[in-house]
Amino acid sequence: MKRIEVDVAIIGAGTAGMRAYRAARAHTERLVLIESGPGGTTCARAGCMPSKLLIAAADHAHAARQADAFGVRVAGLAVDGAAVMARVRRERDRFVGFVLDTVDGWPAAHRLRGRARFIGPGRLALDDGTQIDAGRVVIATGARPSVPEAWRAALGERLVTSEEIFDWPELPGAVAVVGTGVIGLELAQALHRLGVRVRLFGRSQRIGPLTDPALQARVGAWADKALPCSRGIGDPEVAREGDGVVVRWHEAGEDRAERFDYLLAAAGRHPDLADLDLAAAGLPVDxxxxxxxxxxxxxxxxxxxxxxxxxxxxxxxxxxxxxxxxIAGDNAGRYPNLRPGLRRTPLNVVFTDPQMAIAGASHARLSAAGSDFAVGEVDFANQGRARVMLRNEGLLRVYGRRGDGRLLGAELFGPDAEHLAHLLAWAVQRGDSVAQLLDQPFYHPVLEEGLRTALQALARALQGDR
Structure with a gap:
């Protein structure tokens, strides 16, 4: 049996684990990074980057179909599903390669392969029998898709997750997408725009991460017209039939059924901790x-x-x-002399079209905390730049604290929300007031003028409280 003694052991070589390794290594060379999976991070291999590659292709197809509204005629439009997926995989593999090259460049003695579990406080065992005595341990094992086991048993390879669809050699004909969170929304719309027959299923009426009731209503109305969508149906019934999947559900007073090539399970992810045996380490869990x-x-x-x-x-x-x-790697390296790290202003973006975003405090967070805040908003329906681009759909709501007029947060549904959300998150982190933001330059014609309109409405609401 091989036995290793280290100051720090890091379990997982994804984004958090790699960053923890670099931070801990600033304090000690007696450390190991343990990886059981293929490596390359969830973002590069099966998350952020391949999904955005698929979305980019879908956006181009959609733009071509919409060109006629500008007087631009596009004849003979066709989506080559095999070519779309080939580019997704090619660029995905390139991003993954950069990550793997980084890890492979670290000392071989620092890199271990295998699945780790605790066998006692500060003691780990790998599945090859290697034991590790570690002064400190960083858990960075990531998360995995949440999939009902009964669905896996019933559907076999016809059930896929977001970790598998990017390996499709070509686009399928029809996909049922279960889950109306970020992953389900992004992939359902992208596949729909690429010509795949899609139906999006939601257990509840909720769509996406936005918490403001006004924005939830707007997003729900958009989803119902943007693609086939069945919400508030609970768990649909699924069954394998030949090379396909049949989904049955009850909606609007009637029983319905539809056949698809695949079912994409996109109803969230859960922390990948079950195999660690945290009890052996004496760690309580929620x-x-x-x-x-x-x-x-x-x-x-x-x-x-x-x-x-x-x-x-x-x-x-x-x-x-x-x-x-x-933060975790630095504190594991310097333990027991811990140092609080910087946690930045929350920023969350959904790459649908229109995009969604939360910058700073959400409406739900402010309400739950009992914060005294006012609201300003802009509807993008008549916003100049948005209308020029025929992207004039959505709503932006900004939240300011009564008393000192400080910007607290915002929720967005509209064109280029990813960029507006960054401006707002930076302003929240700086502690800017609404008045200070309105003193900044706004060019014409740009989408940021819509932000100014919302801030002006917020300023009026705050002044009305005096």
């Missing part, structure tokens, strides 16, 4: 199986164990995983 931890340091309780990234179920986004990995 009802999700996640150990309670301090987001400012990454520390689990008062133990020498730290957690970061999607494994923590806290802000499951790449830039947040990178920050959390840096």
């Amino acid at each position: 009802d999700r199986g996640v150990p309670p931890f301090d987001p400012a340091t990454g520390q689990v309780g008062d133990s020498p164990v730290f957690i970061a990234g999607d494994a923590s179920a806290d802000r499951p986004l790449l830039h947040e995983a990178d920050d959390a990995g840096r």
